[in-house]
Amino acid sequence: MIFSSVFFLFVFFPIALLLYFIVPWKLKNFVLLLISLVYFAWGEPIYIVLMLFSVCFNYLSGLELDYYRKVKDQRWLRICFWFTIIVNLGMLGFFKYYGFLLDNLNAILPVDIPYKTLALPVGISFYTFSALSYIIDVYKGTVPAQRNFISFGVYLTMFPRLLAGPIVRYKDIFEQLTVRRHTWYKFGQGVTLFIRGLGKKVLLADNISAAFNAIAAIPGDERSVLTAWVGALAYTMQIYFDFSGYSDMAIGLGKMFGFEFGKNFDYPYISKSVTEFWRRWHISLGSWFRDYVYIPLGGNRVAVGRHVANILIVWMLTGLWHGSAWNFIIWGLYYGLLLLLEKYFLAKYLEKLPGIVQKIYAFIFAVFGWVLFSATSLSGAFTFLGNMFGIGGHGLVDSTGLYYLGANLILLVICFFCSTPFVWKHYSRIALKKGAWRSVAAAGIYTAIIVLSLAYLVNATYSPFLYFQF
Known part of the structure; x- marks a missing residue:
């Protein structure tokens, strides 16, 4: 569902906007998260599982990193950090590059390695980079870990910038996840x-x-x-x-x-x-x-x-x-x-x-x-x-x-x-x-x-x- 489609302009977006503004402030992030998940699942519902995994995994990893940083356990801080980085990059690499890798191996090997072509999950490059920036900033202590699961989910899945950017960093908008102004201007x-x-x-x-x-x-x-x-x-x-x-x-x-x-x-x-x-x-x-x-x-x-x-x-x-x-x-x-x-x-x-x-x-x-x-x-x-x-x-x-x-x-x-x-x-x-x-x-x-x-x-x-x- 692209922004320049008639369905988005006259059906999805008006409904999303109406739902967002009729609920009280404390429910706005929850509604925005639901809207974003529906938007993401519209074309490829199977990959909603991948996105939810990314949200849950990086949310918990952020809390772990924050904990090890506070107790000054550098060994487990580094282990947790690199494990999280590897999982995120591994997920991106598998869906985006494994076909390219096997094609090049098949070009030089005497036998072909059969594989099934996978559809690239929409927006995976963008939300993975947003997740990585969050994990790196929490690891460095630049920002505290987000303890509200709904707020973190909104950060990672926000539908306006999910499909083609801009790549939004957590440190740039984390305050807006809890306090943001709505004005007519x-x-x-x-x-x-x-x-x-x-x-x-x-x-x-x-x-x-x-x-x-x-x-x-x-x-x-x-x-x-x-x-x-x-x-x-x-x-x-x-x-x-x-x-x-x-x-x-x-x-x-x-x-x-x-x-x-x-x-x-x-x-x-x-x-x-x-x-x-x-x-x-x-x-x-x-x-x-x-x-x-x-x-x-x-x-x-x-x-x-x-x-x-x-x-x-x-x-x-x-x-x-x-x-x-x-x-x-x-x-x-x-x-x-x-x-x-x-x-x-x-x-x-x-x-x-x-x-x-x-x-x-x-x-x-x-x-x-x-x-x-x-x-x-x-x-x-x-x-x-x-x-x-x-x-x-x-x-x-x-x-x-x-x-x-x-x-x-x-x-x-x-x-x-x-x-x-x-x-x-x-x-x-x-x-x-x-x-x-x-x-x-x-x-x-x-x-x-x-x-x-x-x-x-x-x-x-x-x-x-x-x-x-x-």
């Missing part, structure tokens, strides 16, 4: 954020995705340079508006239920370097790996060789987190190498270039990265990249490329401007005006977005968010 902010995200997903991401899907289906030896670039740019815009649209919707839903989640995107396509790009893209994931993997490994306060290893380890894991395929691993290492090149060689030269050149540089390398990311195989990724440079393709320009460029040029331009602060700045000028005009204009803009989105949804086919697969 915050609720209104949530509604506008949700509508904005809905528009990003339905009006921009879903429409531009048609161009990429069609171009990706063209055989590599029939794809011209122009066609390949149109396809790559289309996916670059699709994944931004798809993922940032979901994040806006999730943050907006959180506000409607009284929660404040951190920003997950900050106009990444205006970055002046790849390093800056990753400070602006999927902020919650980048900060998670920084705080729980990169810094514990030593960060950049180590010798150059160790620092290089730290960066490559973090980015290989980042790639693996996104999916169990070699193209994701290569995609992660690609960014790790770019970050190292910028830190040790390119930064001093980039700073001397005009700002627009820096932005073009960062954007182009992001486009190359998305080609690796979007491919269904490594060979497909390299073929597509080769097509972008005229290798093994269909020439520089052909009728197919001209057709897709002409059919999508206006939408690509709209996507480009909407991916920068340009549109928001102009909207803010309207919103900051005094008088009735401000309210009428703002209401008109958001009404137009939701009406157009609903018009598309009525006739649209099922279009899940890209990050649901992770």
Whole structure:
């Protein structure tokens, strides 16, 4: 059940909101937990057992860690900590990577190991990382263990951010689990954020995705340079508006239920370097790996060789987190190498270039990265990249490329401007005006977005968010 579905918008969400607000404060977390479990079980009821196990196991583990920390039993504190980490990672690894591991073993062994393909439990990467951050913070004494089972269950299963983030850390919202304010102003902010995200997903991401899907289906030896670039740019815009649209919707839903989640995107396509790009893209994931993997490994306060290893380890894991395929691993290492090149060689030269050149540089390398990311195989990724440079393709320009460029040029331009602060700045000028005009204009803009989105949804086919697969 995706947020941009008619059923969610007109059935599930209104009922959930009504139930949440008609009960007294002491029952709100209980109702929110039930709503989240129903939402999670809607598509794959069998995996509700896995989620409940994660909630119960990590709740009890947190209490154990808190106890051993207070009695200063370091031996059992470490045993409990590592056991909990191994169980969480083992659960994630089994469901997400065992097929990938066996496929690679079968490729090198003389006999095949038979196995049954398992459906990936929805949201497992996100709620496992939320559980890990909780366990690590309790182990370090950064936060106390949550003693209320319902409150902990809400933290781990909260449906707005369960399927595709943002990755919410316990230390950032544990106070909100017991005390949070519900105001009409915050609720209104949530509604506008949700509508904005809905528009990003339905009006921009879903429409531009048609161009990429069609171009990706063209055989590599029939794809011209122009066609390949149109396809790559289309996916670059699709994944931004798809993922940032979901994040806006999730943050907006959180506000409607009284929660404040951190920003997950900050106009990444205006970055002046790849390093800056990753400070602006999927902020919650980048900060998670920084705080729980990169810094514990030593960060950049180590010798150059160790620092290089730290960066490559973090980015290989980042790639693996996104999916169990070699193209994701290569995609992660690609960014790790770019970050190292910028830190040790390119930064001093980039700073001397005009700002627009820096932005073009960062954007182009992001486009190359998305080609690796979007491919269904490594060979497909390299073929597509080769097509972008005229290798093994269909020439520089052909009728197919001209057709897709002409059919999508206006939408690509709209996507480009909407991916920068340009549109928001102009909207803010309207919103900051005094008088009735401000309210009428703002209401008109958001009404137009939701009406157009609903018009598309009525006739649209099922279009899940890209990050649901992770």
